[in-house]
Structure formats: structure tokens, C-alpha cells
Amino acid sequence: MKQIVWLLACALFPLCVSAQLAETFAGSGVTSAYPWEGDTEKFTINEKGELQLNAPSAKGEALLYLSAVPLLDNEWRFTIRNDYQGTTSNYFRIYLWSLQPDTKNPEEAVFIRLGYSKKNIALCRQTGNKKAEVLLDGRTLFENPQEAEVKVTTDKSGLCTVYSKCLSDQDFYKEGEAMLKSPSDNREGCFMIAVNFSAQHNTDKYADNIHINRFTLEDETPVEPEKPVEPSEPEIPEEPEPIPEPVEPENPDPIGKGYILINEVMADPNGAGGLPETEYVELYNASQQTLSLQGCSFGYGTAAPIMLKDYPFASGTYLVLYREGKDIEAGAGIAMPLAKFPVLANTGKELSLYDATGAVIDQVIYKKASAGVSWERQGESWQLSSDYRGGTPGASNSSLPEKPAEPEPPEVPATPAAVQPNDIIFNEILPNPYPDGSEYIELYNRSGKELPLSGLSIATRKTDGSLSTRYPLSSISALLPADEYAVLTKDAKGVTDFYHIPRPENIHTLKLPVLANTNATLVLFRTTDGVVIDELSYSSKWHTSLIKEEKGVSLERIDPEAATQDASNWTSASSPSGYGTPGSRNSQYGKTSGEQQPTRISKPQYSHETGLYAILYLLDQSGYSCRASIYDLSGRRVADISDNELTGTSGKLLWNGTSSNGSKLTSGLYILYIELYHDSGKTRRHKEVFLVH
Template sequence: MPSIQDIILNEIFADPSPSVGMPDCEFVELFNRSDKPLNLFGWSFSSGSRDPVFLPSFVFEPETYLVLTGSSCLDDFSDTINLLGFSDFPALPNYGEKLILKDRYGKIIHSIQYSNKWYLDEAKEEGGYSLELIDNNYPCITTNNWRASSSSSGGTPGTTNSYSGEIIDYPYARLVTIENVQRTACELIFNESLDSSSAANASNYTLENTDIQITPLPVSPDYKLVELHFHPALEYARTYKLILSSQITDCAGIGIGHVASAFGIPQEPDSADLLITEILFEASEEVPEFIEIFNNSGKVIDLQNYHLISFDPYTDTIKSVKQITSTSFQLMPGNYLALTENVQLLLSRFEGIDQENLLQTASWITLSNEGGKTGIQTNQDKILDIAVYAPEMHFNLLDNTKGVSLERISNSQPGTQPKNWHSASTNSGYATPGKVNSQSLMNSEIEATVFSFHPESISPDNNGIDDFITVTLRFSKPGFLSTVKIFSQQGILIKDIINNELCGTEEQYVWDGLGADNERLAMGYYIMLFEAWHPDGERLRDKRAVLVLPEKK
């Protein structure tokens, strides 16, 4: 009886045209890597959902090759190689497909999901070259173990592969994502095939700080997917940490290493559960465009099939809709995530960023250097948050805003309010993708009085330390007309922060520490005057000193 991977798929010729020397015929090559001859009578080969072909009686000797192709192509190959032809040989799509080889009893001996990305050569991907397995000692490993043939004729049917040897960059198995999370089950997706025995061992899985029992079920034929079943059931609005033991190995027997991954049962978000907290719209050579989002709720939010949207500046209607990810990606409560089209560039520019807080999107919206409006939309087309951005929203004393992000100051204030955004600090490197903003203001820092501001001193140098003052107004009723002005100690008006503005019950405004013409002010104390008037006759008035400091080094 044959064992799994005694006979393997060793070469795939899916795109014969244009020919560089081989027959204009699709084929697959098998290799008997066992130490025994095997009769292939009743074996089957299939490509995707197409009907399989069944092999005739053929004694396949050890360490030899066998080519399967269409029967009309038999005369086109060398008569020195082993060949089997079929009138109904299944098509091999150029883009890729799942290929399965089964024995006469229906047991899967070898299967792979090939891809046109395996060529690793754009010219050869256009056709005429086969895909060759590099190291047949590890046929279950696909990443870095297949590539376009280097043969001058385009392939090596029935003979040793041109790239036969050892894998240069071994692709260690890792957990890619946790999908389809329900109360009683979820799915683990790995990048490479696992050893089914170690993957089926329940002792290799733990939910930290719980008594939940886990039953794992590795899924054939490639064992890249493991179903986990839970008893008792998981709870909503709770984050779990899954621990995978290093005793789980890939199909070559190499351990995956210790893995800890957070997940939970996803819930539908409400408006403002997911916020846009940072936007870099003027990219530089070192920094790509990105949009940072923040889970402002206690829910686990799955971003699968969510979208970034942009608006037409003239009609204010949705102009562009771009998918964030087609696969499951869970954003935990209180976590930040930077969305970009170039994760590697962000990682190379900003030290100390956790790659788990960055996501390369499936597609990308265009962020105009002239400014605009963007938003985030659920898979049910519900808009959760909208944010504006523009060059004039940057710190006025910045000479160059390329590679500088706009950071949201307060999550309790709308993202459509330009005064709720500020340039990221110099000390942060002018951006904070995937982590707390350098210019963020926590609600706990705001006093619960009618008129307050924080901090009490300001040094407007954009170094991330007291770069601006947030003025908070809290009223017992709506309808107040309010004014906030800055005066010198001599009573000279320096700047209007607001002037007779109609206020709601709670408002926030930002002063950047500059004068009316965006000039830097002399060091010293200034007076902040607050006045409010209500149509019912109530009047409020307060004034306080604010200290302007020189640049902090």
C-alpha cells in the first residue's frame, strides 16, 4: 500500500504558449520518491472541480518520473521518458488550481494548490515555462519550493528538474489568521501544511485564563486549516488569547514556535465604534500614505469586506470604495491599526512599530494632496466614521508637510471638525501609525467645568509636548453664543479662537499658540477671555492666564 507523498506532483506545465522549445501541450509530471515500485492502476488525477482521469495499469519504479498529458500530445514528447496520455486530460488553468492525486482506494497521496505567483519571473509567467518543485524531500512545502524552470527549452518533462536541490529560504509554518469565529468553533489558517498528528493533539492548544476545552480537527488534504471546537462556548464582548504549543510541527517535522494570538466573537459595530484617528495624505519617498483606525468600543470587530471610502469634493457623494481586506482580520477593543498600500515602507521608516498593528489593504483609495474627505464603511455599507484632511490643517510653522500625518486630537469630537486635527509631533517622527497619537487628548484630562483648557502652558514647536491648548466648554443647556479670545497683558487682542459662535452643550476648540497672522508669540503670560450669552438672558464670563513658553529642546 502506498503512503502519503510516496508519489508526488513534481512539475506543472499550465501555460504552453508561447513555446520556447517544449510541446504545445499541458502536462504534469509525477515522481516516485519511495523505495518500492507501485502499480498505478485505478489511481486518479484531478484539476479543481473538473472530472478526474483514471490511470491504467503502470508499474512506477522508484526514483523515476512519469508525465501525464493529453493523448494527442504523446508523439510530441521524447520517446525516452515515461508517458501516459488521456483524451479527457483536465485543463490546468494559467492562474492556478488545486491538483489532487489519489490511489485506487480514494486516499489522497499528494495535493497542491499551485499559483502563477510561483514563477517568480514576470517574463516566464507569460507562458512557455513549467513550474518545477525544487526540493522533493519536502513536497508538502510550497512557499519558496516551486519556481519557473531554468531550462532553455522551458521545462524538464520526464527528467530531473532544473532547480532540483534544497530550499534556500525555508518557509516556517505560521498562523496567518483566525477565521469564522463562532461561540462553539473557529478556524485557524496556516501558510504551510501541518503535520496532521501534532495538529490534532488537543494538548497543543490553550485558551489563556479559561477552563474551556479545545478539540482540534485538522482538515485534509493539505492540513493548512485546523478547526477548533470549544466547550463550553465562548462569550461575546470578551477577548481570548489562544496559545499554540511549539509541539505543533509543519509537514516536515519543524515546530511552528510558540504562538499567542488574540481573538474573539465579532460583533456588528455602531457608528463611532470604529474611528479614523490619523491620516497621512502627502506621501514622501520614505513614508507611504496611510489611514489609521481605532476600535473605540468594547467589541471585537472583523474588518473582512470593510471598505475605505472617499467623497467627491463637489457633490459630497461617495466617489471611491476600496476593500480593506477580503479575509478575516479582527481588531481588538482599544487597538489601533494603520491601513496602507506599503507595510514594508512603514516598518522601515518607523522603529518600534508592531507589525500586527499594520495592514496592507487589498486596494487603496487615492488621498489627494489638496485635501478631501474619507470614511470607513462596513460590509453592510454602513458608514462608521468620516474624517476631513487638508494642507491648511497642519501646524502653520511647518516648512514641509510631506511625510507628516494629521492626528485626531479627541475621539469624542467629530473627525469632520478641522480643529480636531493637528500635525504629528517632531519627536514622533511626524507620524504614529498603529499606536497612540502624539497629539491625542484623553477625556480624563478635561475638567468638568463650564470653561476649562488643557494644558495651562503651551510651547508651539510641534515637538509633541504641549504643542496646543484644547479649550472645553460645557453648558447646562444648548443655545449659548460664545466667544473665546487671547489678549496680551496690556489688553491688546492677539487672536480670536471663536467669536459669537453658537454652541451645543459641549464643545472643544484648539489654539495652536500662534497669533492672528500665525506668528510666533513672545514668551510670557497671556489672558484667555471666555464670554457666553443665552437668549433667555443668562450670561457667563471668565478669564484665566495662559503661559506661552519658548521652544522646548
């Protein structure tokens, strides 16, 4: 009989764990959260918490996979980003289901292809080693670098529906439907990420936020239950001690209904004005006492409730629930990350809060989400947040007083002035960076008042006049002060490694359009209504003829008050400035019309601290090239300081006091001779006697 019991225990012992998959790549390594297999050495987790391709610089394919996932009656969601256009060598295949972890011969497989020759999204089916069959051809998404969120659903009959959402989309776009030929049995397959890449684009592909509703994580090392040991005959004590009465464990006190309120819901954070793009639910303690959250749970739809952490929740305070590993702003409230925080549906869902006894504390159904704006509670009704950031996590609602149970007239938050046309302008651009450098766009606030950038977007204008992919600046929460600069770039290190940055806080890293080296049209506009703030159609021909190599040389605006589109108002950054001034006043700053400043050049000034001579200059206009030399009193040229360098309108030339052959000049009187040449034909000469120490 004992043998039968032991065999039954082995048979019933679970060999796998069923759950949803929610991979956010919040850990330090690829396999931190889930046991990914395959080419793990070709991927890394970057500082933004994304899965990033990090393969050798040679054309190839990188594959990651997990087991196991059913094909039917399931839902997949994932985000991918390709910082290069889709080609036959640069594209993604996300295998929703594959019987074998092999892209060449998966036996049977269904996958989403993103990019490839049509640069679009497509649903494909693959059988054996045959060419994949396209079941659904979707819209073109990867004509340029792009980030896209994809959702795929299947029902029990095999009907598959594909949706996509780009940064410019408010909601998911339905790509279409297709019927899958389901296998004869209900076998589970692998979920796979396959990335094809060229040698030059072996690191610019990313994936994140992978969610699968029905997923089975196989246990690699199941432990069999131990075989029971034959018990020996018990020893009977002569005088058995009395059995103590069982003590009932202490249970936390139940929390009354309405004591804690579900107070704010951010279901679609994309484009939020000044908040991290993180979904969250805010709770508010509306009672007059501190409440223990021990045993309390949060419910999402019909899914199993998620246990909250034991925390003393003070009266009149706020608590923000969100997914562990994501960024959150909770103000003066409590931030409570949850490993199993659900993906909030944009279409609306029922949310519940339960106490330790399972009784409902609060229950609401939020409405369809609006991108970048939270739903806030106002008494018994709900309304969209009017806060300029898009929500108020951890603080009073924008239209709600501190205590929802006893509402008072809300304080209207002071919102910054709306940006008007020409308030913020394009001031400097670098379309052609150094190798390993990064393109950048510099904006300048000439309005005389603080202005928000979070409500603006940037795009390039196509030849037909329409705008290409829109890139919101919503991640920039700080206001831009008057007469200050904001530098936008995809890679801050690609700017700071090559140029002098006096104020690093002016550098903002975010997604931007690709700047063509030769010419393009940049548009800065209000995200909400599309009003154009500034527009620049630049050309590489705007560089001065003195610049023979344009790589790494920025185009600077000369006069902020002159027209953006005036070609004569733009020129190359000066050589002494390092050919770029991101985040500070342009080296070519000046006036293009009216009375011009006089040209002034100082004597060489020696610094005992640096051991260098500095020659300060102030020129009447930009665009001069400079030749500067040192002569002795006999008229012999003994040193060269500048050889046809492009100057700015102001700056300084530095000289270390050595001659052309590298030896230090002896003390005495010498002559500084400078010649300035302008494209217009104007020439200026300057001669100055000075003392070499």
C-alpha cells in the first residue's frame, strides 16, 4: 500500500509551473528573470532596462527562446525598436509559437516579422525548412528607425488578430486577421526572438515589455518527493504530558469598505508630459487612522488578486502601485513596486481592492484610456487629469482635494505658459557627427519666460509636405528657462565625448528623427494641436567654404532674432570652439543686420597657471578665417599660431610660447601678426608688439 501511495505522489508532483509571462528585462542579465536559452552572449541589458543586441560586427542572426507557450486562445504583447530602417539583413522575427527552437527548420511555427524588404509588419507561418508563408501583410513601419508595440491574439478556433502601435499612434491599429491552421494536437511550442543584422548594425536593435497571457515555464530540475520511511513502533511514555490547547493565530483587523479608495489610474502613459512612461494605480487612505495592508490584495479583472506588501498606510496619504523595475514618480506618497503588477488594458477594466478576509474595500471600472493622461477620482465620478504632466501620482488629484470623502474646491495648479510660434527656435544642428559620435539638435528659448518642452514634438517634413514619424519631447519634465539651451540627442556620450559641455544638465537623451547629412526639413510643433513653433530646412551647403571636412562640424545660427530659414543666418561652428557649442552660446553668435560691433583683438596675455598666451578677439561678423604668426624684431617668422582656422565672432587663440621647431622662445619683444579673410572678400590685418616671458 505504501508503494502505491509513493507512486501516486510521484505521478501527481508538478513538473512545471503555469503562469503569465511578464518580461521587462529589469535585472542585470539576460537570464535574470527567465531562463532564456540560445545566443544569450549576443544580447545585453542596457541602462534603460531594454534587451539590446550586442553581437560581433559580422552579418548574422541572434536567437533567444523560452518554453513553453500554447498557440491557441492566447495573447502576446511586446515592444521592439530598430534604430535603422528595415532591410533584408536588418529585421525582427518574433516567433509566437515554434515546435523547435530553430529558425531554419522549426517543424511548425507562427511568427511576426518586422522590417525585411517591405519594411512592414507581417504575420507568417513556417513549415519545416520551406519558405515562410505570409498570412497577413500589414502597414509599413520601418522605412525609418522606429519603435513599435505589437499585440497579437488568437482564439480557440485559430483566428489570429494582429495590432500595432507606434509612438505617433494614440491607440493600437488593427493590422488585420488571418486563420491559422492549428496542429492536430495541442502541443506547446517555444516563444522566440530572432534578430537578423548586418555587420554595421549589430547593436542597434532592442526588445522590451514582453507579455504572454498563457505561458508555462518548464522546471529544469524537478525534485521528486522523498520515499516515505517505514515508521518504527512508537514508544509509549509512562505518563504522557497533557496536550496544550491550540492557540488561534492573530488575524489582521478587517478594513471597512471605502476606507481605502482607488484614486487614480494611468493605463496608457505614452506621451505623458512630465512623468515616466509607467502604468500605475494610486490608492488613497480616506479613513481617520493608519491602516495595515497585511493580507490586502489588488485585483485586476478576473485574474488572481496580487498580494500587497505589509505597510502602515497613514491617514490622508497616497500609495502608488506599479510594476517592479519601472521608473515612477510618487511625490510625497508611497511607491510600492509589485513584481506581478498587471498590464493595464487601454480599453478599461475592473479594479478591486480586498482586505485580509477577502472583503471588498473598493472596486471601480476605469474608462478607455487617453494616451499620456490618467483618470482621476472626483467624489463618485472620474475625469481625465488636468495636470500638465498628465497625472498626479502620490499627490492630490488635479481636480480633487486631499480628502476625497470631504471635497473642497480644488487648488488649480499653476501651469506654465503655452509655447507660441518662434518662442523656442532651432539654434544649432549636427547632422554629420564624428564616428562614434551622435547627431544633436539644439533649441533656444528666446521668449523671455520659462517654457515647457514636454508638450512639443519634433519630426521631419516629407517632400509631399506631410510629417514623418513624430517624436514627442514628453520625457523632458524640466522647464526651459529664458535665454537657455536644450540639446536633444540619441546618445549623450556621443556628444559629451567630442565637445566642451559647460552645463551637462542641458543635454537630453531621447528618440529623434535621423538627420540627413545633405539636407532635410525639421519641424518643432505642439503635440496637441500641431501648431508649428519653428521650422528649419537646412543644407550642408550652408557650411563655409573654409570647411573641407564637414564630419563633426555643426551648423550654428548666427542671430536668434533673424529668420530661421535665412541661409545667411547659418554657418559652420568655429575651430577654436571645437566645431560645436552644444548647450551654450554659439561661437558664431552675432547680428546679421543693423549696426555691427567693431573688430577688436587683444595683446597676447600670459597665464602663469596654464603657461599659455591667450589672444582674445571680437569680430564684426562671422565667417572669417584666421592666419596668426609670431615674428621677431628682425622680421623673421618664428612661430605659427593659426593656419586658416575658421573663427567665431568672439573667442580666443592659444599659444604655448614655443617656436615652429618646438623650442621655447627666449624672453624679449616679439610681433603678433594676424590676417583675417572673409568669404565676401573682406580682409583685416592686425599687428601688435608684445613681451614673451
